[in-house]
Amino acid sequence: MSNYILEMNNISKEFTGVKALTDVNFKVEKGEIHCLIGENGAGKSTLMKVLSGVYPYGTYKGDIVFEDDIQAFHKISDSVKAGIAIIYQELALFPDLTVYENIFAGNEIKRGSVVDWNKTIAEAKKMLQRVGLDVNPEVLIKDLGVGKQQLVEIAKALSKHVKLLILDEPTAALNENDSENLLNLLRELKKQGITCIMISHKLKEVISIADKATVLRDGRTICTLDGAKGEITENTIIRNMVGREIEDIYPKRANKSFGSKILEIKNWTAYDPELGRHVVKDVNLHVKKGEIVGIAGLMGSGRTELARSIFGNPKSYKLQGELLVNGSPQSFKHPKDAIKEGIAYVTEDRKGDGLFLIQDIKSNISAANLKGISQNGVINDNKEIRVASDYKSSLNVKAPSIEQIVGNLSGGNQQKVSIGKWLYVGPQLLILDEPTRGIDVGAKFEIYTIMNKLIADGMSIIMISSELGEILGMSDRIYVMAEGAIKGELPIEEANQENIMQFATQ
Known part of the structure; x- marks a missing residue:
């Protein structure tokens, strides 16, 4: 038997002629914490959606080998049955249901055709104890903080006898204390024999927790770094992620x-x-x-x-x-x-409050200052195009055109559009x-470079x-x-x- 719990061999995935993944190879050993890293748009989430069955067998090329068997996951429930669970950055919990109802949602404990609520609560307590969460299982999810909700998601995965746990940006919305608690939990789960794949942009977390780290760039596998060999360092990760050296991630301003x-x-x-x-x-x-x-x-x-x-x-x-x-x-x-x-305000929630995800770059840039592109109450289409094109260029928004739907951009490019929207009001x-x-x-x-330029311009x-x-x-x-x-x-x-x-x- 192989020492690998997972092998993804020569995985390729296209969306309407655009290659999201090209011959990606990704191997994870049993019982390790393996970080998957890369810039936004590198293909990390796409690869995990292929693995979990979100993109079903037949919509991609290549093989998924899990526990030495070639898999053909046609839907998410197929990968769950095999022992794979994925927890996304946007948690998939029901806020108005209790903790125990969420842990066993879709996986109810039944006596005959009736849910056994007493046993459900008892088993929920065991799962909560396993993730180190000291809360009453009868409390509503909406009454818990984000860090505790994250632990409920992991408890839910453990209730399904997970063998491979995938976490997509698990600490993005957590403070430093909650983040450290989560990383400690992953270390404990590793001791229990559970393999983890973690997608993260926080390099310090990757360095502190990863046994191995695989870097994707532009939909391709760049390298796999081994922590035991001292290969997982900030400079090495950045160089492989972006294809260049970034000497100082916080660029200095010459004159203050x-x-x-x-x-x-x-x-x-x-x-x-x-x-x-x-x-x-x-x-x-x-x-x-x-x-x-x-x-x-x-x-x-x-x-x-x-x-x-x-x-x-x-x-x-x-x-x-x-x-x-x-x-x-x-x-x-x-x-x-x-x-x-x-005064302008770029919200922390760019997807919920900051942008119109179903609209294009052009419409988003002008949204906060329609008067600036209007005359006598009528929008000047040519001026809107010029304004949006100028901001796309000056902010280096990576997109085919200003007609690109914002929801299809990477997180970094969405943030640039959000900033451009508010710069157009002239704050x-x-x-x-x-x-x-x-x-x-x-x-x-x-x-950061944009921020320094704005300051240099007097903002x-x-x-x-x-x-x-x-x-x-x-x-x-x-x-x-x-x-x-x-x-x-x-x-x-x-x-x-x-x-x-x-x-x-x-």
Whole structure:
């Protein structure tokens, strides 16, 4: 018998004439943690969808060998029966059902034709214990945080006697503590004999956990790196992912000079009537012209709520305090009021709130400033084309044309379109909420380069990020939030991971 639990041999997959995968070879040994890495659009998710039966047998070329047998998965349930489970970044849980109902959804424990709920709850407790999640199995999914929901997904996979567990960007929406807990769980599952494939853009995670790492680029296998041989290093991964060296992922600005205060808020408080509590508490903050101000903090610390309360308060919080733009007091009733004063906000949820995924690049770029391409209420199609083409070029959006549907772009290119949409309103202050979430290292470098160019052109940026490296690498000054309040302010010269986390956990 082979030592490989999985062999994917010469896998090729096309979509209407476009080759997504070309002769990909991917082998995973039993009981290892194998990371699959590459830029957005490299083919990682496509390869896993071929493996799991989302793209059924007959729609691709090549062979899938699982536990020494050639497989022909015609649907997802076929791969599940074989012992393969995949957990996507967007969790597939039912928010209004209990934890135990979710764990055994589609895999109900029955006595005859009737679901045995007592045994279901008892077995759910065992699965929760196995993943180290101490919650009542009768609690609703919607009442759990994202980190705990992720563990429920893994418990669900374990209930199906999984042999190969695939996780697609499992820590993308998690804070550092939850991310570390998840990685520790994967190490424990490895001890139990479960093989894991993890797709991740977070290179530090890959380096810390991977036994082996396979790099894809442009739909092809580039190499497989062996951790035991010391091959899994940041420089080696980046060089193979992007086909070039990136000496410093956080590009430096040659000249730093800050002007007067663009934005200032004083004793700023936001009460959320829906939640029945304050989400922002007595915040004092300012941003100067030509400055990147980082806002750090754990998930739930109030960073996004602060950004929304500044950007015209779309969530209808009850606000108190002062907001000044260029020294002039303002009271924004709607995001359009903030836009008029030169403030733009790139949301953390580009797919849900930031973009129209079923529309093309052209329509998305102009969406926030239709007046800019209109005359007497009529859209000037030629001007819209010129504007969209200019932003596609200046932001290096990789797409065949501005007619490309945004939902078909990679995460990095979607983010560039989202930024372009808000640059077209001509802001003096750009709020970037998790600007590189879920995008690869090459695209991150491009986003950082865009940020530096905007600053050089006289803009100011507030950057909210859960990645401490990003906060430290790009900010000129850092505010740290916890429980809706500013717990600390640090000039970049005094900031490090330790003191940021110290403030964030107060």
